[in-house]
Amino acid sequence: MSEEITTTVLGRFSAAFAKILAYAVMILFSVMTIYPIFWLIMNSFKPTREFQMSQLGFPHSPTFNNYIGKFGAWKLGDFDKLIPNSIIYTLGATLGIIVLSVLAGFAFAKIPRKATAAIYASFVIGLLLSVQSLLIPLFLEVNILGIYNTRLAVLLVYVGAGLPMGIYLATEYIKGIPTSLVESARIDGAKYFRIFRSIILPMTIPVATTLAILNITGIWNEFALINILVSKTELKSLPLGMYRFSGSLSSDWGKQFAALTIGTVPMLLFYIIFRKQITQGVAAGAVKG
Amino acid sequence: MARKKRIGREEGRAYWMMVLPALIVYMLVLAFPIVLSVVLSVSNYNGGKMFGGEPWQITGFAKYAKLVGDPLFWNSLKNNLYIVLISVFGQLPLGFIFAYIIYRKTVKWPGFWQGILYVPNIISVIVVAVLWSTIFSPNGPLGEAINSLRQGAFHAKLALIFTDPTSLVVSDDLVNKLLALAGPKASAIFTNPPSELKEFLMGYSPNQVQQVITDLTNMFAQKWTPAFLGKPDIAMLPILFVTLWIWTGLYMIIFLANMQKIDVQIIESARIDGANEGQVMRYIVVPALSGTLVNSAILCIAGSLSSFSLVWAMTGGGPNHVTEILAIYMFNNAFLGRPDFPLANAIALVMVIVSFILIGITKAVENKFGGKGE
Numbered sequence: 001m002s003e004e005i006t007t008t009v010l011g012r013f014s015a016a017f018a019k020i021l022a023y024a025v026m027i028l029f030s031v032m033t034i035y036p037i038f039w040l041i042m043n044s045f046k047p048t049r050e051f052q053m054s055q056l057g058f059p060h061s062p063t064f065n066n067y068i069g070k071f072g073a074w075k076l077g078d079f080d081k082l083i084p085n086s087i088i089y090t091l092g093a094t095l096g097i098i099v100l101s102v103l104a105g106f107a108f109a110k111i112p113r114k115a116t117a118a119i120y121a122s123f124v125i126g127l128l129l130s131v132q133s134l135l136i137p138l139f140l141e142v143n144i145l146g147i148y149n150t151r152l153a154v155l156l157v158y159v160g161a162g163l164p165m166g167i168y169l170a171t172e173y174i175k176g177i178p179t180s181l182v183e184s185a186r187i188d189g190a191k192y193f194r195i196f197r198s199i200i201l202p203m204t205i206p207v208a209t210t211l212a213i214l215n216i217t218g219i220w221n222e223f224a225l226i227n228i229l230v231s232k233t234e235l236k237s238l239p240l241g242m243y244r245f246s247g248s249l250s251s252d253w254g255k256q257f258a259a260l261t262i263g264t265v266p267m268l269l270f271y272i273i274f275r276k277q278i279t280q281g282v283a284a285g286a287v288k289g
Numbered sequence: 290m291a292r293k294k295r296i297g298r299e300e301g302r303a304y305w306m307m308v309l310p311a312l313i314v315y316m317l318v319l320a321f322p323i324v325l326s327v328v329l330s331v332s333n334y335n336g337g338k339m340f341g342g343e344p345w346q347i348t349g350f351a352k353y354a355k356l357v358g359d360p361l362f363w364n365s366l367k368n369n370l371y372i373v374l375i376s377v378f379g380q381l382p383l384g385f386i387f388a389y390i391i392y393r394k395t396v397k398w399p400g401f402w403q404g405i406l407y408v409p410n411i412i413s414v415i416v417v418a419v420l421w422s423t424i425f426s427p428n429g430p431l432g433e434a435i436n437s438l439r440q441g442a443f444h445a446k447l448a449l450i451f452t453d454p455t456s457l458v459v460s461d462d463l464v465n466k467l468l469a470l471a472g473p474k475a476s477a478i479f480t481n482p483p484s485e486l487k488e489f490l491m492g493y494s495p496n497q498v499q500q501v502i503t504d505l506t507n508m509f510a511q512k513w514t515p516a517f518l519g520k521p522d523i524a525m526l527p528i529l530f531v532t533l534w535i536w537t538g539l540y541m542i543i544f545l546a547n548m549q550k551i552d553v554q555i556i557e558s559a560r561i562d563g564a565n566e567g568q569v570m571r572y573i574v575v576p577a578l579s580g581t582l583v584n585s586a587i588l589c590i591a592g593s594l595s596s597f598s599l600v601w602a603m604t605g606g607g608p609n610h611v612t613e614i615l616a617i618y619m620f621n622n623a624f625l626g627r628p629d630f631p632l633a634n635a636i637a638l639v640m641v642i643v644s645f646i647l648i649g650i651t652k653a654v655e656n657k658f659g660g661k662g663e
Contacts, residue, residue, distance in 0.1 A: 018566065022395040029387070030405045033534070037408065039430065040420050055430040056437075100311040107307035111300060119312060126319050128587065128648055130595035132616060133640040136623045136633040137322035137329070144339050160318020163311055192303035221413040223598040224616070228624075239415045239598075246419045246602055253423070260416045271411045275404050278411070282539065283546030 037264070044257035051253045066258035073245070073258035078233050082241040083266075086220055088151065089237055093158035094215040097166045098208050100159065105170030106200050110182045111192060120171065126164030131157070132224050139228040153229045154237075161225065162215050165285065173207035174200060213274065213281035220267060238263045323641070330635040336628050352635045361610055362636070365618040366643070368525060369594055372614065373647065375529045376536065376589040381582065383533065384540030389570060391541075392548040403545065406538040417535055418602030425517045425527045432515045443510035446470055447502045457495045459487060471509040478508065518604050521611045528600055528612060532593070540585055547581045548574060583655045587648050594644040615640050 043051055045062040067074055074080070107113070108120050131138070138157060139148075147153040177200065185195045223239040230236060245259040271278060330352055334345040356362050387406060391399045409417060423429050450466050451457070464487050468475050479485040493501050517527045556569055564572070575582075597616035600606065606613035606621065613621075615636060623633035 019395055022390045025386070026390060026396050026402050030402060033405055033408055033538070036420055036424060037412070040416075052428075055433050096314075100314065103307040104311040107304045111304045111307075113301075113304050115304075115308075119308060122320075123311075123315065126315065128591055128645065129319060129641060130591050130644070131318065132595040132597055133637050133644070134319070134322040134326065135597070135616065136619060136630065136637055137325040138318070139623070140329070140339065140630065141317070141322055141325060156314060157318050160314045163315050163318075167311060191299060192307075196307070217411050221411075221415075223413070223415050224601070239413045242413065242415045242419070243602060246415070246422070256419065256423075260419060264412050264416050267411050267413070268408075271408070275400075279403060279407060279542050280546075282407075282410075282542050 040257055040264070041261050044254065044261040046254060046257075048252055048254035051257075066254040067262070071255075073255045073262060076255060077241045077244065077259045077262070078236075079238075079241060079259075079262055081234055082236055082238045085151075085234075085236060086238045089154055089158060089226070090216055090219045092151075092155050093162065093219050094212055096155060096159040097162035097215055098211050100163060101166030101170040101211060102174075102201070102204050102208060103196070104167055105174045105204075106196050107192075108167070108171045109174040109177075110179060110195075110200070120167070123164050123167040127168060129164075131161040135224060135228050138225070142229060149230050149232050149235060151235060154226055154235070157225055157229060158219050158222070162211075162219075165214065166211050169211060169285065170204065170207055173204065177203055209277065210281040210284045213278050214285045216270070217267065217278070323638075326634040326637045329631055330638055332631055334630055336630060352629075352631045355632060356635055356639065361613065361618060364610060365606075365613040365615045368612060368614045369596075369643075371525055371529060372532055372593040372596060373590055375532055376593045377586050379529075379533045380537045380540050380589060381585055383537045384585075385544050385578075385582075387537070387541040388544035388548055389574065392545055392574075393566070393569075403542065406541055408538070409535045410539050414535070414598045415602050417531060418599050421527060421531045421534070422518055422603045425515060427514050427516045427519070429515065432513060435513050435515075436510075439513065440506050440510045443470075444502060444506045447505055451498050451502060453498070455496065455498065457490070457493055457498050457501060459490045461487075464490070467505065467509075471505075474509050474511065518612075519608055521608060524604060524608065524612045528603055531599060531603065532596075535599070536589075536592075540589075543581060543585055544578060547578050551577050579655070583651060586651050590647045590651065591644050594640055594647070615643075 039056075042058065043055070044066055045064070046059040047063060047065065050060060066072060069075070104123075108116050142148045142153045142157075145153075147156070181199055182195055185199060221239055222237070223243065226237050226240060227243075230240075242259055242263045245256045328347070331347055331349055332345055333348045337343050339345075387402070390396055391402055396402060424431055447467075447470070450463065450470065461483075464483055467486060468482055475482040475486065490501065518524055551574065556573055559569055559573060595616055596614065597620070600612055600614050601617055601620075604612040606617040619633045619636035619640070622629045622636065
């Protein structure tokens with residue numbers, strides 16, 4: 001009897017201890033995650049001189065001078081050109097990935113064809129391959145094709161890089177749609193494109209959303225590929241623009257922080273609004289066992 | 290019969306019209322570059338127009354031999370493997386722990402922690418790299434924080450020596466105590482510390498004790514200069530740290546989503562039967578997630594072998610190639626100085642091959658240890 005009491009007391013004690021430990025871990029890592037970002041945004045409102053004196057304190061008199069004006073980060077970093085470009089690349093490539101993936105996914109899943117096994121497998125192998133390791137051949141290829149320094153090159157590479165995941169998720173999803181729906185429409189004489197448009201497409205909205213979420217954040221932040229595809233300012237995206245502030249402009253901390261903040265806030269807002277969908281999409285996108 | 294044939298043709302046409310756009314883009318972006326890489330890596334092509342320009346031909350495997358003989362190649366491969374290791378044995382376990390804590394409801398507000406820990410994933414790697422290299426820089430906030438702690442401690446020690454906070458009495462005893470506290474810093478500032486320090490103290494009026502303490506703190510408190518990214522032997526550490534910082538949250542999300550698929554009743558009945566938390570984790574949760582763990586490891590390996598942006602923006606591979614990784618080594622060979630495209634393409638293929646080998650090993654480990662374990 002007394003032994004039992006001791007174990008429950010011990011059990012309760014260790015449970016309380018585990019709780020405290022768990023909170024400590026979560027708080028520690030959350031602070032480590034959030035504080036640097038907060039620090040970055042806070043310092044973008046400090047003049048560089050003040051930053052050099054005190055990096056950790058709050059700004060004495062917050063100022064927008066790092067952002068605006070002739071020599072502000074906005075003008076200096078050409079953000080008025082970068083942001084539209086980033087939007088074009090992100091939306092264009094995401095849309096391209098979704099359309100091509102859902103189309104091919106429908107064909108793979110619902111049109112019986114001998115070729116499917118091999119083609120589909122070639123896409124799935126692509127999941128293990130990172131396009132980033134092909135930087136150099138891709139650079140040479142866009143030069144052969146004569147599309148270096150064009151939006152087309154960026155969109156092409158981004159769509160291609162997103163296809164393995166897109167095709168995989170779309171095909172697996174469409175496989176789950178009952179084949180009888182397609183078959184009965186076929187018997188009624190409907191053509192495949194019509195079946196796709198009126199039956200399949202509306203049903204693929206969930207997987208299309210997942211693909212959108214996976215690709216929007218990825219493409220918006222992509223750096224390595226676009227870095228070798230364009231060199232003209234008019235074609236650059238936000239990450240390329242922000243990278244400039246790590247080199248020649250890096251000693252002007254105030255402006256550097258302002259530039260980084262400009263690049264971060266849109267995605268941060270996107271995340272705050274769509275947090276649930278983003279985390280769900282990421283979980284769904286992680287290739288299952 | 291004719292109708293059937295017509296239907297078959299329509300079927301074939303529809304199939305290819307749906308598949309070809311994706312297939313062509315995929316060929317252009319993944320398949321063709323690989324073929325190009327294979328061809329160029331055994332050629333002597335060196336820039337210029339590929340067709341109709343300066344002629345080039347297949348010359349054999351000389352570039353691979355050069356690669357194997359280049360210490361810079363082995364150095365960057367080593368750095369890449371560090372990143373792979375910290376990813377597989379750092380991000381995954383840590384992500385698992387976070388997910389488990391949230392899953393078992395050990396802490397309240399699951400969505401809150403999840404939401405915060407995932408934030409680094411949605412920020413551009415460039416921002417993260419610049420941010421952290423500022424934090425780790427010699428004049429960065431890390432130094433400021435640690436130095437202000439040190440100054441506070443030194444200040445407190447000085448306050449113990451100046452027992453009377455209102456009047457300054459300069460004695461040999463006081464000077465000796467101060468010198469003992471200052472240590473080697475004193476002889477670095479003064480040529481003859483005892484007399485010069487005494488003279489220095491005599492310069493203050495007796496009621497300036499606080500001022501003396503402040504000035505002495507500034508003078509003698511040890512200063513620490515973080516210079517992680519500039520010191521060759523530890524320059525990789527910040528990169529590894531930031532690698533953890535960014536992607537741990539991603540694996541937390543993946544693991545948590547898969548934990549939530551586990552039937553709650555299994556765990557509840559195990560708890561009722563007296564299983565403790567550790568046993569629940571070991572015998573229920575880990576086996577249920579083994580497939581996810583393996584796939585995450587594969588994701589980690591493929592991602593970390595080709596990673597480029599983070600290191601590029603943090604150190605650029607410097608100082609003096611110390612933090613160079615394969616992608617940067619490849620980039621430099623192609624774009625820096627005299628371009629060596631065959632060598633760069635050989636590196637690209639090595640990256641692909643190494644990542645397939647590591648993925649193969651991961652799969653082999655999975656098969657050996659019972660895989661899914663269901």
